[in-house]
Amino acid sequence: xxxxxxxxxxxxxxxxxxxxxxxxxxxxxxxxxxxxxxxxxxxxxxxxxxxxxxxxxxxxxxxxxxxxxxxxxxxxxxxxxxxxxxxxxxxxxxxxxxxxxxxxxxxxxxxxxxxxxxxxxxxxxxxxxxxxxxxxxxxxxxxxxxxxxxxxxxxxxxxxxxxxxxxxxxxxxxxxxxxxxxxxxxxxxxxxxxxxxxxxxxxxxxxxxxxxxxxxxxxxxxxxxxxxxxxxxxxxxxxxxxx
Amino acid sequence: xxxxxxxxxxxxxxxxxxxxxxxxxxxxxxxxxxxxxxxxxxxxxxxxxxxxxxxxxxxxxxxxxxxxxxxxxxxxxxxxxxxxxxxxxxxxxxxxxxxxxxxxxxxxxxxxxxxxxxxxxxxxxxxxxxxxxxxxxxxxxxxxxxxxxxxxxxxxxxxxxxxxxxxxxxxxxxxxxxxxxxxxxxxxxxxxxxxxxxxxxxxxxxxxxxxxxxxxxxxxxxxxxxxxxxxxxxxxxxxxxxx
DNA sequence: CGGCGGATTGAAGGGAATCAATGCTTGTGG
DNA sequence: CCACAAGCATTGATTCCCTTCAATCCGCCG
Numbered sequence: 001x002x003x004x005x006x007x008x009x010x011x012x013x014x015x016x017x018x019x020x021x022x023x024x025x026x027x028x029x030x031x032x033x034x035x036x037x038x039x040x041x042x043x044x045x046x047x048x049x050x051x052x053x054x055x056x057x058x059x060x061x062x063x064x065x066x067x068x069x070x071x072x073x074x075x076x077x078x079x080x081x082x083x084x085x086x087x088x089x090x091x092x093x094x095x096x097x098x099x100x101x102x103x104x105x106x107x108x109x110x111x112x113x114x115x116x117x118x119x120x121x122x123x124x125x126x127x128x129x130x131x132x133x134x135x136x137x138x139x140x141x142x143x144x145x146x147x148x149x150x151x152x153x154x155x156x157x158x159x160x161x162x163x164x165x166x167x168x169x170x171x172x173x174x175x176x177x178x179x180x181x182x183x184x185x186x187x188x189x190x191x192x193x194x195x196x197x198x199x200x201x202x203x204x205x206x207x208x209x210x211x212x213x214x215x216x217x218x219x220x221x222x223x224x225x226x227x228x229x230x231x232x233x234x235x236x237x238x239x240x241x242x243x
Numbered sequence: 244x245x246x247x248x249x250x251x252x253x254x255x256x257x258x259x260x261x262x263x264x265x266x267x268x269x270x271x272x273x274x275x276x277x278x279x280x281x282x283x284x285x286x287x288x289x290x291x292x293x294x295x296x297x298x299x300x301x302x303x304x305x306x307x308x309x310x311x312x313x314x315x316x317x318x319x320x321x322x323x324x325x326x327x328x329x330x331x332x333x334x335x336x337x338x339x340x341x342x343x344x345x346x347x348x349x350x351x352x353x354x355x356x357x358x359x360x361x362x363x364x365x366x367x368x369x370x371x372x373x374x375x376x377x378x379x380x381x382x383x384x385x386x387x388x389x390x391x392x393x394x395x396x397x398x399x400x401x402x403x404x405x406x407x408x409x410x411x412x413x414x415x416x417x418x419x420x421x422x423x424x425x426x427x428x429x430x431x432x433x434x435x436x437x438x439x440x441x442x443x444x445x446x447x448x449x450x451x452x453x454x455x456x457x458x459x460x461x462x463x464x465x466x467x468x469x470x471x472x473x474x475x476x477x478x479x480x481x482x483x484x485x486x
Numbered sequence: 487c488g489g490c491g492g493a494t495t496g497a498a499g500g501g502a503a504t505c506a507a508t509g510c511t512t513g514t515g516g
Numbered sequence: 517c518c519a520c521a522a523g524c525a526t527t528g529a530t531t532c533c534c535t536t537c538a539a540t541c542c543g544c545c546g
Contacts, residue, residue, distance in 0.1 A: 088376045096380055143385065144309050182523090183524075202526080438535075441494060441495085
């Protein structure tokens with residue numbers, strides 16, 4: 001994959017270096033853009049929007065959702081600080097789903113054309129590719145969960161997944177964080193109903209695994225919750241903590 | 244996105260031309276590779292395989308699946324002839340899920356490094372990006388289905404989706420095709436049980452919407468099945484037919 | 487023929503949905 | 517400053533879609 005100008009030497013080092021450098025370049029470009037903000041519930045990118053910009057989330061949470069003709073909603077992805085959102089829209093030319101702010105959101109949008117311009121640089125292109133693949137992998141994992149996990153397992157995996165992502169970005173150091181999602185939104189992400197989410201969270205609380213009060217999430221027992229999520233659904237977090 | 248050498252003119256034409264040309268180049272490279280075959284049930288790419296090749300499916304069907312530690316399986320994607328599989332593995336360096344042949348499968352594998360080499364060409368890189376985005380979109384759509392559709396809707400959408408993809412590639416012209424999936428496999432794709440798949444297919448048969456007998460799938464009423472799938476879940480097929 | 491993987495069908499049970507009522511915050515306006 | 521409304525969360529009662537368990541059937545192949 002577009003291994004820079006360093007000839008065709010194929011040790012892994014130059015590749016990851018390309019990735020890192022591409023990431024730096026991309027991030028820098030976003031940081032030059034002005035910060036914008038959106039209130040909770042605001043639609044940052046409309047569904048079907050043509051040539052939508054990509055943006056870097058600076059602070060706050062968002063999610064991408066689609067709505068069926070009959071009104072049923074499904075939330076397909078959860079977006080956290082330091083995520084670059086909508087890169088695939090840039091590639092494809094239009095946004096298939098809406099992006100909505102889950103709380104006060106601060107972000108830096110970058111024009112679709114600007115991103116395309118940046119991608120002339122092969123390091124950046126590589127990084128973009130990696131970003132999309134990462135999102136794809138997240139989607140795959142979530143799909144597996146929807147297919148074969150129970151409500152309890154899904155909720156456990158949901159919060160562990162967010163915890164893992166925040167941890168990896170060093171945005172938190174302990175299993176406590178903010179996740180200002182409505183139970184309705186969580187339900188639309190996990191394929192459940194609000195009522196059942198409420199009940200299941202109560203059960204997890206009673207089991208002293210997880211505590212969700214309004215915005216605040218406290219994972220009381222990471223190991224236990226991981227077990228409740230159906231096993232090694234995200235061993236990466238634990239591995240990372242040991243390292 | 245890497246708009247060829249034609250300066251920064253931004254009419255849509257050169258972009259789609261790049262895409263087409265990149266597709267041609269990529270396809271040509273695959274066609275130079277020797278054809279391989281795999282029997283039904285054979286694992287073409289193992290889970291977690293390092294530096295797995297990509298391949299073009301020439302004939303037959305396949306699917307990608309992951310298995311949970313406790314044995315539950317989920318099938319995350321269905322792969323048809325003319326699909327290029329495992330491109331994202333090439334990018335990321337390893338395959339997160341297994342690819343399994345659903346029937347007698349003929350394919351042309353291309354070494355990961357060879358694909359990377361090809362991607363020096365920006366047209367090819369663009370095409371690869373588009374391929375990944377297409378797969379991503381498919382994943383998103385399927386996720387929405389898993390989140391908010393009933394068993395009947397899911398099954399309808401499942402067969403309509405395959406029909407749509409085959410139609411678009413002009414591999415078929417009428418709503419009849421082969422889909423040699425076990426009901427167990429379909430269940431693991433749609434998040435149901437084999438038993439319920441069987442029952443639901445019977446219902447669809449009784450409603451004269453869909454006929455599935457062993458390998459052979461006959462959509463008796465495309466419009467009706469589309470309605471059963473929860474509305475405009477894939478209007479593209481109908482649009483294409485009218486064109 | 488006998489065995490095996492897959493499909494079908496029935497009966498029973500359970501997990502999640504639905505319906506419905508209540509409580510709790512938060513924000514807004516009188 | 518309080519009242520009221522709106523949005524979200526909680527909880528109970530009931531329903532139902534789907535699962536589980538189990539038996540049978542069918543086509544296929546050694």
